[in-house]
Amino acid sequence: xxxxxxxxxxxxxxxxxxxxxxxxxxxxxxxxxxxxxxxxxxxxxxxxxxxxxxxxxxxxxxxxxxxxxxxxxxxxxxxxxxxxxxxxxxxxxxxxxxxxxxxxxxxxxxxxxxxxxxxxxxxxxxxxxxxxxxxxxxxxxxxxxxxxxxxxxxxxxxxxxxxxxxxxxxxxxxxxxxxxxxxxxxxxxxxxxxxxxxxxxxxxxxxxxxxxxxxxxxxxxxxxxxxxxxxxxxxxxxxxxxxxxxxxxxxxxxxxx
Ligand code: SAH
Numbered sequence: 001x002x003x004x005x006x007x008x009x010x011x012x013x014x015x016x017x018x019x020x021x022x023x024x025x026x027x028x029x030x031x032x033x034x035x036x037x038x039x040x041x042x043x044x045x046x047x048x049x050x051x052x053x054x055x056x057x058x059x060x061x062x063x064x065x066x067x068x069x070x071x072x073x074x075x076x077x078x079x080x081x082x083x084x085x086x087x088x089x090x091x092x093x094x095x096x097x098x099x100x101x102x103x104x105x106x107x108x109x110x111x112x113x114x115x116x117x118x119x120x121x122x123x124x125x126x127x128x129x130x131x132x133x134x135x136x137x138x139x140x141x142x143x144x145x146x147x148x149x150x151x152x153x154x155x156x157x158x159x160x161x162x163x164x165x166x167x168x169x170x171x172x173x174x175x176x177x178x179x180x181x182x183x184x185x186x187x188x189x190x191x192x193x194x195x196x197x198x199x200x201x202x203x204x205x206x207x208x209x210x211x212x213x214x215x216x217x218x219x220x221x222x223x224x225x226x227x228x229x230x231x232x233x234x235x236x237x238x239x240x241x242x243x244x245x246x247x248x249x250x251x252x253x254x255x256x257x
Contacts, residue, residue, distance in 0.1 A: 007168050008231065011224065015222075021080060022084065026057065027122025028122065028203075029059070029060055041147065043116070046069040048070030048071070051115050051117070052075070053120040054121075055076050057081050058088050061098060062089070062098070065098045070116065073110075082101065082102050105124075105126060108136065113138070113142070117144060118145070119148070121149045123148075125150065125151065133146070137188065146253045147252045150248065150249060152248065152249040153173060153175045153176075154247060158242070158245045159242065161241075165238055179193075187255060188253030190253050194249065195247060196250060216229060
């Protein structure tokens with residue numbers, strides 16, 4: 001199979017997780033961008049309950065924690081990331097109010113109307129933006145907020161190569177106005193949307209060669225691992241070529257019904 005025909009879903013999860021293990025972030029994001037999104041959210045205090053869904057090892061969660069007073073629960077399906085998250089929280093002396101539990105974003109372990117804020121960077125695509133927004137709303141208090149990043153088309157038309165790649169990898173990719181409309185239909189007021197700057201993606205891809213080198217040494221001779229790296233490199237090359245056409249957007253919504 002050529003790397004062009006594969007999608008990330010074709011790889012063994014152990015391979016993918018091993019690749020991203022011990023990284024600070026597992027997707028494009030940065031402290032500045034997390035704080036920019038947080039700046040749109042009002043009314044948080046020490047009683048607030050926050051969930052970070054698909055939190056990975058918690059890079060963005062620790063930023064949130066240092067800039068809010070409430071209790072934060074990370075939800076993550078991969079136990080080794082949960083372990084790394086809780087270690088990070090402890091290292092930063094945040095363990096009393098910042099914890100991660102192993103869980104599934106399709107079936108969140110919260111009560112209805114329990115949360116003041118749902119955070120999710122680079123993760124909702126696992127269950128689909130629209131389905132996820134609809135499913136998660138009930139866990140928010142009325143007037144509570146959601147802040148998520150999502151891969152988004154920047155133009156109405158795209159070159160075939162990039163259109164086909166994302167159509168294959170994530171058919172729900174769509175334009176900003178369409179995503180904002182989905183948010184509105186799911187019962188949120190889209191109070192802010194902003195494009196995650198390309199510098200954040202460049203930073204994300206610039207750490208990859210070092211990761212790839214270590215990973216390939218560790219998995220020498222493992223065909224599946226080599227194919228995965230080929231796929232990663234292809235994805236990064238496509239970003240360099242077509243970054244004018246797509247990228248992450250932060251969508252911040254407020255529950256209105
Ligand atoms: N938010 C982090 C990680 C993004 S990667 C960051 O921005 O750096 C997406 C994360 O979602 C991964 O850690 C993956 O293990 C997790 N994930 C994928 N499917 C999941 C599911 N069904 N339930 C919970 N977490 C899931």
